[in-house]
Amino acid sequence: MSRIGQKILEIPKGVKVVFESGRCIVEAAKNKLELNIPQGINLEITADSLTVKRANDSKALKSLHGTIRMLINNMIEGVTKGYRRELDIIGVGYKAQMKEKNLLLNVGYSHPVEMEVPEGLKVTCSGNNMIIVEGIDKQKVGEFTANVRRVFPPEPYKGKGIRYRGEEVRKKLGKALAKQ
Structure with a gap:
């Protein structure tokens, strides 16, 4: 115990x-x-x-x-010290950018996904494919990064999507390769 x-x-x-x-x-x-x-x-x-x-x-x-x-x-x-979480966006043409107090995600949908950044958090986009979330409240930082990841979680066939920095995504074989 x-x-x-x-x-x-x-x-x-x-x-x-x-x-x-x-x-x-x-x-x-x-x-x-x-x-x-x-x-x-x-x-x-x-x-x-x-x-x-x-x-x-x-x-x-x-x-x-x-x-x-x-x-x-x-x-x-x-x-x-504060808390910091980093997210990577993987996929051709996928990108993130800040628009005033909102995070704008273009991740393969027909429309951009806009997410409001909670008060007390600082969100920056390094390049087009990395999101950095910083704040003093561990729960808020973790919850917001989980919500961003939930928009387009990494898929198991090509690995495209939003993932935490350092997260390993297990890839599956495709249908054609699995039959051989």
Whole structure:
């Protein structure tokens, strides 16, 4: 059984963590993230560390204990370093470009796909075939990149589509090659 919830979180210099009325607020420089903490979970904050405690050993609180600790850890890492995901667009004539606050994708459909970039994220297109998503909220960065990938996921025969940087796509043999 995992004991992640019991590990102590180190708070780096320049990061301020506040727990008040069921909300955890993490601030550093100009970055600020908030998280609602469920009842029964308490935070013990010292000068340079944070510990997540639960009121009792109920099944619901045990399941939330490690999750809350990791969410706070992701918030601390987000306000200090930030998160970055890269997507590659593979296919002849496929491209992406920014149009004001929208991401415009031309990926083989009869129409371009326009996606609104959520607040708090910075999206850039490097060349025509690479999308870089940056932000301080790990969940927002991951969700937006997953939504972009969902527009045209890599197909298994030619490998065309939108994929994460470094993602391996297993290719299938075509019908003609499979018969031989």
